[in-house]
Structure formats: structure tokens, C-alpha cells
Amino acid sequence: MLPEKLRRIDETRIEVPKDYKAGMRVNGVIYVDEVLEQELETGAIDQVANVASLPGIVKASMAMPDIHTGYGFAIGGVAAFDLEDGVVSPGGVGYDINCGVRLLRSSLKKEEVVPKLKELVTVLYNEIPSGVGSKGKIRLMPDSERRLMLNGARWAVEEGYGEMSDLERIESGGCIDGADPDLISKKAYERGRAQQGTLGSGNHFLEVQHVDEIYDEKVANMLGLFKGQVTVMIHTGSRGFGHQVCTDFLEVMERAVNKYKIELPDRELACAPFNSPEAQDYLSAMKAAANYAWANRQCIMHWTREAFLKFFNAPPGALGMSLIYDVAHNIAKVEEHIVDGRKRKLIVHRKGATRAFPPGHPELPDAYRSIGQPVLIPGDMGRASFVLIGTEKAMNETFGSTCHGAGRVMSRHQAIKRAKGRAIWRELEDKGIIVRSAGRETLAEEMSEAYKDISNVVDVVHKAGISRKVARLRPMGVIKG
Amino acid sequence: MKKFEVIDISGDVGMKAFGATVEEAFINEAMGMYSLITDIESIKAEKSISISVEGNSFEGLLVSWLNELIFQFDAYGFVGRRIDIQSLTPNPQSPSLKAIISGEEFDTERHERKLLIKAATYHKLRIEKTGDVWEIDVIFDI
Numbered sequence: 001m002l003p004e005k006l007r008r009i010d011e012t013r014i015e016v017p018k019d020y021k022a023g024m025r026v027n028g029v030i031y032v033d034e035v036l037e038q039e040l041e042t043g044a045i046d047q048v049a050n051v052a053s054l055p056g057i058v059k060a061s062m063a064m065p066d067i068h069t070g071y072g073f074a075i076g077g078v079a080a081f082d083l084e085d086g087v088v089s090p091g092g093v094g095y096d097i098n099c100g101v102r103l104l105r106s107s108l109k110k111e112e113v114v115p116k117l118k119e120l121v122t123v124l125y126n127e128i129p130s131g132v133g134s135k136g137k138i139r140l141m142p143d144s145e146r147r148l149m150l151n152g153a154r155w156a157v158e159e160g161y162g163e164m165s166d167l168e169r170i171e172s173g174g175c176i177d178g179a180d181p182d183l184i185s186k187k188a189y190e191r192g193r194a195q196q197g198t199l200g201s202g203n204h205f206l207e208v209q210h211v212d213e214i215y216d217e218k219v220a221n222m223l224g225l226f227k228g229q230v231t232v233m234i235h236t237g238s239r240g241f242g243h244q245v246c247t248d249f250l251e252v253m254e255r256a257v258n259k260y261k262i263e264l265p266d267r268e269l270a271c272a273p274f275n276s277p278e279a280q281d282y283l284s285a286m287k288a289a290a291n292y293a294w295a296n297r298q299c300i301m302h303w304t305r306e307a308f309l310k311f312f313n314a315p316p317g318a319l320g321m322s323l324i325y326d327v328a329h330n331i332a333k334v335e336e337h338i339v340d341g342r343k344r345k346l347i348v349h350r351k352g353a354t355r356a357f358p359p360g361h362p363e364l365p366d367a368y369r370s371i372g373q374p375v376l377i378p379g380d381m382g383r384a385s386f387v388l389i390g391t392e393k394a395m396n397e398t399f400g401s402t403c404h405g406a407g408r409v410m411s412r413h414q415a416i417k418r419a420k421g422r423a424i425w426r427e428l429e430d431k432g433i434i435v436r437s438a439g440r441e442t443l444a445e446e447m448s449e450a451y452k453d454i455s456n457v458v459d460v461v462h463k464a465g466i467s468r469k470v471a472r473l474r475p476m477g478v479i480k481g
Numbered sequence: 482m483k484k485f486e487v488i489d490i491s492g493d494v495g496m497k498a499f500g501a502t503v504e505e506a507f508i509n510e511a512m513g514m515y516s517l518i519t520d521i522e523s524i525k526a527e528k529s530i531s532i533s534v535e536g537n538s539f540e541g542l543l544v545s546w547l548n549e550l551i552f553q554f555d556a557y558g559f560v561g562r563r564i565d566i567q568s569l570t571p572n573p574q575s576p577s578l579k580a581i582i583s584g585e586e587f588d589t590e591r592h593e594r595k596l597l598i599k600a601a602t603y604h605k606l607r608i609e610k611t612g613d614v615w616e617i618d619v620i621f622d623i
Binding site for chain 2: 041069071075096131187191193195201202246250254267408409412413441
């Protein structure tokens with residue numbers, strides 16, 4: 001049953017009307033069907049309503065079907081603000097700035113990898129630093145850390161991690177202009193020094209997968225995907241560097257809320273007017289963290305490619321291992337959108353939501369201009385991940401945004417309790433999935449049942465038309481932190 | 482008296498801590514947080530660091546305190562075993578805290594790897610005195 005006052009708009013959307021909560025300036029819209037509606041938390045609905053009360057919010061406070069309760073903003077939230085009277089909120093981006101996903105294809109077929117899968121997973125596990133307390137292979141001196149913040153994935157390529165041609169297949173070319181290393185605290189420098197090229201922990205992963213279903217033959221072809229093909233997905237972000245930037249600026253925003261007399265229903269929504277020095281400084285620091293994350297995924301992909309080549313004894317450039325795309329799902333960006341028939345520049349916050357730009361959009365690389373932006377949706381380690389493509393409808397309805405993953409349904413504690421007496425790794429191995437994790441409890445916390453079924457989530461955005469299914473990827477080998 | 486207990490919330494993890502004094506509650510909250518990162522029984526009090534933090538408010542001081550410890554762990558691998566708060570000024574104008582923490586550097590060979598904590602948040606943050614007991618709730622972003 002939907003809480004009182006909420007109204008179902010259609011098969012895939014629920015409206016949170018302005019009278020749901022005092023102070024709302026616009027309606028809330030949550031993309032869920034009747035199946036996912038059952039898992040909708042009251043706390044998350046309230047957060048959608050709270051965001052609707054922020055100054056300068058445009059059109060609606062939105063949430064994608066993988067919605068769950070976050071801090072201030074719900075995870076799965078999308079909110080755009082006017083540049084004149086709107087705000088910027090670090091809580092609308094999250095602690096893991098530019099957490100995101102990249103997908104790498106290969107010319108390998110599933111049956112070529114299956115017999116050697118266990119050894120391959122071990123090689124990758126040894127090659128890619130992961131887990132609590134792990135140290136990366138890169139030590140950044142302050143000067144190179146500055147260059148990294150300014151140049152993102154390009155820094156990585158210049159340092160020898162990958163090819164120049166990788167860059168065009170990354171959202172924003174793997175680097176947002178306007179990062180300012182002078183606004184980064186000493187602490188963020190310190191945390192970032194040894195964490196470049198590390199996976200982290202929690203829901204982050206590196207996964208060897210195979211394409212098991214194609215929904216759109218033409219688009220799959222253009223992306224170089226075919227049934228039975230082996231792919232690699234990398235899910236990580238800006239690591240301790242980004243966490244520190246968020247921590248630092250939440251403090252700045254706390255003061256800004258008082259200074260600009262902004263009334264907030266929740267302290268974690270701390271924000272500042274877009275044109276204020278506080279907001280501009282945050283955005284410049286956020287860009288540095290976003291660039292750190294793009295470099296991070298670039299380094300990890302490079303080592304993955306090298307590990308595959310070495311493992312299969314193949315010469316450089318063999319195995320067809322090239323980048324399909326890399327998307328951010330925790331970020332705020334200034335973008336042009338049409339609202340009520342008028343073109344406007346807006347600051348779009350996506351927290352656990354993926355950009356899904358349509359065919360023809362000027363920000364897309366030439367290779368994808370005719371088909372739209374690839375959207376990468378990681379699922380849990382036992383079920384599936386998806387490749388989708390951006391649509392015009394997303395541009396019209398959700399500021400060109402869609403879902404970002406499965407979304408948790410179980411707390412870590414519940415999951416650990418549920419996994420007691422079970423060997424999660426063996427259950428997965430029985431399904432043909434080899435997993436390695438650094439932490440003893442990670443596999444229990446991250447087991448399939450702890451997450452919504454990714455297929456339900458993706459079906460909602462597909463039915464709603466805010467992105468279209470292209471292919472389904474099944475996990476074969478998983479590395480967790 | 483129990484020192485701390487895990488608060489079970491979907492998505493992340495919280496820690497409830499108790500103390501006869503506010504200082505003790507701050508210490509127990511920090512030790513509870515360390516227990517999320519690793520098995521604290523395995524940590525030796527080998528070296529000491531001094532910490533000094535300030536906050537925008539009393540709640541802000543608690544968040545700054547925990548975030549400082551998260552920073553010490555994430556940047557230098559330092560995990561505490563014993564905490565001694567030397568001064569805690571809850572004065573709302575300029576709350577501040579000074580402490581000496583003894584512990585050691587995290588070693589993936591010897592110490593269990595549990596959760597990677599990104600930050601302490603203001604989400605549902607609570608510092609309250611109920612009867613003679615100080616109680617603190619903090620939710621951590623994982």
C-alpha cells in the first residue's frame with residue numbers, strides 16, 4: 001500500500017505531491033512499478049520530499065527505481081537547480097564523488113575463459129589492490145597529485161596507464177575542466193596519496209562477465225557486444241580522496257546554511273547558493289575528486305588489460321580488449337536542459353543515478369552519436385549487470401538520467417545473520433561464479449539477497465522509456481574488497 | 482555498563498555508545514568505530530598520536546572527532562587501542578577536543594579486514610544524557 005497522499009501516475013511512476021510535506025516547492029516523482037513499490041522505504045520518500053524543498057529546484061525532485069534511504073538525498077536521487085536562485089549540495093553527490101562504472105569488452109568467448117577462470121580470478125585479485133587497508137602501487141607526490149586532479153584519466157594515460165583512444169569513451173572525456181587543486185585540503189592530499197589505482201571495499205568490484213542476452217542487436221553491434229562474449233566491469237570511485245573532499249565541504253556548507261539563512265528539513269542537505277563562493281569552491285574541489293576517480297578506473301582497467309594479456313600469453317593489442325564506456329553515478333554537473341519549452345542551464349545532481357543522454361547529443365563521442373550514450377548498470381555479484389542506452393525521453397523527463405544499480409534491501413548486519421552457517425563463495429561457485437574478497441564478511445554483506453533484483457530495476461527504466469535495454473551480462477569471476 | 486553496540490540500518494552501519502561522562506561516551510563511540518574496521522583485540526598500543534579537533538557545534542565536534550580518526554586510518558593506517566581525552570570543551574561557540582591515542586599501524590597480514598568507513602555523518606546523530614548515562618548515536622557511510 002502506498003502511503004497516504006502518494007499517487008500512482010502510471011505503470012512506472014509515483015507522485016509525491018507538494019502537500020505531502022510542508023515546504024515542498026515542487027512535486028516528487030519516484031520511478032517504481034508495483035513490484036518495487038513494495039520495497040519503497042518511508043525514509044526514502046521523505047528524503048525525496050525534503051529535496052523538493054530546496055531553493056531553486058526545477059521541475060521535480062526525482063528518484064530512480066533503485067531508490068533507498070541515504071543521507072539528506074535518497075540514493076537514486078536526481079535534482080536540478082536553477083543557476084540564479086538554486087543551490088549546490090555535497091549531499092546531492094555523496095561521499096564517494098564520481099563513484100562509477102566502466103565496461104571493457106574482449107574478443108574472448110565464454111568457453112575460452114571458463115576452464116581457466118579460477119586462475120584468472122586469482123591473477124586479477126593479486127594484480128588489483130582491493131579491500132580495507134590495501135595500498136596501491138602508485139605513490140603520488142604532491143605535484144603529480146595536482147596534475148592528476150587537473151587532468152583525470154588523461155593523467156593516467158600520460159603516465160603510461162592505457163591509450164589516448166580510451167579517453168573519448170569516458171563520460172566528459174575522463175576529465176572535467178575547472179578543478180582547483182588549491183581548494184583541496186592537506187588531508188585529502190594525504191588520503192589520496194596511496195589510493196590511486198585501488199578498488200576499495202563495500203559494493204565496489206571488478207567482475208569478469210559474459211554477455212548472455214542481447215535485447216537490441218543494432219546497438220549491441222555498434223558497441224561491439226555479442227552473445228557469449230567476455231567483458232570486464234569495474235565499479236569504484238574517488239576513494240579516500242573524494243570522501244575527504246565531501247567531509248571538508250559539508251563543514252563549509254554547514255556554515256553557509258547559516259550565512260545565507262537557508263532553512264533545511266535535514267542537516268545532511270547542507271548547501272549554498274550556486275553563485276556563492278562556497279558552492280563554487282565545492283564544485284571546483286568536486287571536479288578534482290571526479291578526475292581522481294576517472295584516473296582510478298583508468299589505472300585499474302590498464303592493469304586488468306595487462307593481466308589478461310599476460311595470462312592468455314597474448315601480444316599487446318590482442319584479445320580486443322577495449323573500453324566501451326565509463327559513467328559517473330555520483331556527481332553534479334552544469335548542463336543545458338529544456339524546461340517548459342525553454343532552454344536553461346541547470347546544475348544537475350545525480351546521487352546514485354546515471355546520465356543517459358539521447359542520440360545526437362553534442363557531449364557524446366562520435367562513435368556513439370547516432371545511438372545514444374551507453375549506460376552501465378552493475379548488479380549484485382550473483383545475478384546480472386546490464387548495458388542500456390540513453391533516450392530522448394530521459395532528456396525530456398529526468399534531465400537525461402536513469403538508475404545506477406540494484407539498491408540494497410537488507411542491512412549489512414541482516415545479511416551477515418542470513419549468511420551464518422553458509423559458504424557464500426561455494427553457493428556462487430555452484431552457479432559457476434568464482435569470487436575472491438579481501439574481507440571475511442564482505443561476501444556475506446554483498447550476497448545477492450541483500451539487493452533488489454536488478455532485472456526489476458532495469459525493467460522499470462526500460463518500460464518508462466528513460467533508457468533502453470541493450471544487453472545483459474552475467475558474472476563469471478568477481479573481485480571484491 | 483555496555484560500551485557500544487551496532488545500530489542496524491539498511492545500507493550503512495551505525496554505532497551507539499554509552500558513557501558515565503561525555504568524554505567516556507566519545508571514547509566508546511571511537512572504539513566502537515574501530516571495531517567496525519577490525520578486531521580491536523588484535524591491535525597493540527605500540528605508538529601514540531595526539532589529536533586536536535574543533536567543531537562548528539557540539540554535534541559538529543563529535544563528527545570532526547570521528548572523521549579525524551577515519552582520516553588517521555585511511556591516510557596512515559593508524560588504528561587506536563587506547564584513547565585518553567585530555568580536554569573536551571563543549572562550549573557552543575568554539576567546541577574543541579584534545580586526545581592522545583595509542584595504537585598501531587594496520588597490517589593486512591595480522592589484522593582482520595572488516596568495513597571500510599568513508600565518513601561519520603550527521604544522519605540521525607544523537608548526543609543525549611539519559612539519567613546518569615550519556616548516549617551517542619552515529620551513522621557511518623560505508
